[in-house]
Amino acid sequence: MAILEVNQLSVHFGDESAPFKAVDKISYTVDEGEILGIVGESGSGKSVSSLAIMGLIDYPGRVSADSVNFHGENLLEMAEKERKKLTGADISMIFQDPMTSLNPCFTVGYQIMEALQVHQGGSKRERRARAEELLRLVGIPDPASRLKVYPHQLSGGMSQRVMIAMAIACNPRLLIADEPTTALDVTIQAQIIDLLLDLQKEQNMALVLITHDLALVAEAAHKVMVMYAGQVVETGSSVEIFRSPKHPYTQALLRSLPESSSGKSRLDSLSGVVPGLFDRPRGCMLNPRCPYATDKCRSEEPAVQGPPERAVKCHYPLNEQGEPTR
Numbered sequence: 109m110a111i112l113e114v115n116q117l118s119v120h121f122g123d124e125s126a127p128f129k130a131v132d133k134i135s136y137t138v139d140e141g142e143i144l145g146i147v148g149e150s151g152s153g154k155s156v157s158s159l160a161i162m163g164l165i166d167y168p169g170r171v172s173a174d175s176v177n178f179h180g181e182n183l184l185e186m187a188e189k190e191r192k193k194l195t196g197a198d199i200s201m202i203f204q205d206p207m208t209s210l211n212p213c214f215t216v217g218y219q220i221m222e223a224l225q226v227h228q229g230g231s232k233r234e235r236r237a238r239a240e241e242l243l244r245l246v247g248i249p250d251p252a253s254r255l256k257v258y259p260h261q262l263s264g265g266m267s268q269r270v271m272i273a274m275a276i277a278c279n280p281r282l283l284i285a286d287e288p289t290t291a292l293d294v295t296i297q298a299q300i301i302d303l304l305l306d307l308q309k310e311q312n313m314a315l316v317l318i319t320h321d322l323a324l325v326a327e328a329a330h331k332v333m334v335m336y337a338g339q340v341v342e343t344g345s346s347v348e349i350f351r352s353p354k355h356p357y358t359q360a361l362l363r364s365l366p367e368s369s370s371g372k373s374r375l376d377s378l379s380g381v382v383p384g385l386f387d388r389p390r391g392c393m394l395n396p397r398c399p400y401a402t403d404k405c406r407s408e409e410p411a412v413q414g415p416p417e418r419a420v421k422c423h424y425p426l427n428e429q430g431e432p433t434r
């Protein structure tokens with residue numbers, strides 16, 4: 109059953125006379141207990157779309173959608189107070205850089221206990237006990253004394269564990285993790301990912317994992333959504349996407365995986381970069397970079413083909429042999 113249903117979500121920047129879409133009518137669902145991997149190059153709209161769902165793009169009129177339903181309730185139609193109760197408790201998010209997310213002026217214990225007070229109440233003693241339990245749960249040794257330290261006294265990995273503790277404090281049903289390990293040393297990255305995946309399984313949370321790490325997505329995600337220039341270009345089960353990508357962009361992304369037999373690296377098969385907000389091309393967003401582009405691709409925006417569980421936005425989806433269907 110779907111826990112999150114996003115229908116035609118757009119996020120505009122720029123002013124009224126010249127609005128620019130950072131996210132352009134994206135739709136997707138996340139089921140209870142499911143891991144959705146969102147992939148795509150920098151600037152494709154992965155973070156902005158998640159911030160919009162969390163209500164963290166707080167300029168009026170920037171965010172529009174037919175609906176963003178959480179457990180069937182439209183977040184966009186909720187009173188601010190109701191929505192804030194959900195985001196931070198039932199829906200939670202962790203960000204790339206723990207150091208900028210923790211407040212340097214307060215102890216770790218204070219910050220976790222404050223999150224608990226806002227969403228769950230309870231006595232101070234109960235909150236302290238729960239904060240200690242949370243630190244233990246995320247693998248922080250000697251939690252009672254760690255509650256008293258300030259963020260600068262923690263390593264990057266420990267800080268991210270604290271952020272995860274805060275994010276799961278209220279037993280969320282959906283956790284959005286936006287490149288949660290990018291700011292950490294490689295050796296620590298794997299530990300944090302293992303921790304997240306363990307917690308996801310233990311608590312049967314739905315997890316949206318925004319990452320550049322395709323190998324991780326292949327291994328951990330049930331479903332994959334590929335974004336390019338603010339649009340969703342392909343969705344499917346992880347197995348299908350990695351076995352037989354239908355969009356030339358997904359194909360190029362997968363070829364950038366080091367273990368790929370093609371020997372190509374870092375999107376070599378696509379020249380150029382994701383277009384910026386001000387220079388979106390006509391037709392298909394990928395056409396200036398796509399090796400298969402035709403005149404139709406340069407003039408007509410492709411429609412989404414296929415059901416939501418296996419959809420592709422391309423005039424000539426690739427066949428099983430990886431060739432465009434013309």
Ligand SMILES: Nc1ncnc2c1ncn2[C@@H]1O[C@H](COP(=O)(O)OP(=O)(O)OP(=O)(O)O)[C@@H](O)[C@H]1O
Binds near residue numbers: 153154
């Ligand atoms: N506050 C803002 N004002 C104007 N433009 C913005 C703002 N925030 C993001 N953008 C633009 O929106 C687009 C999408 O950005 P977003 O951060 O969602 O990309 P991303 O796919 O998450 O990239 P990365 O992988 O680097 O995090 C980019 O072109 C970015 O420059």
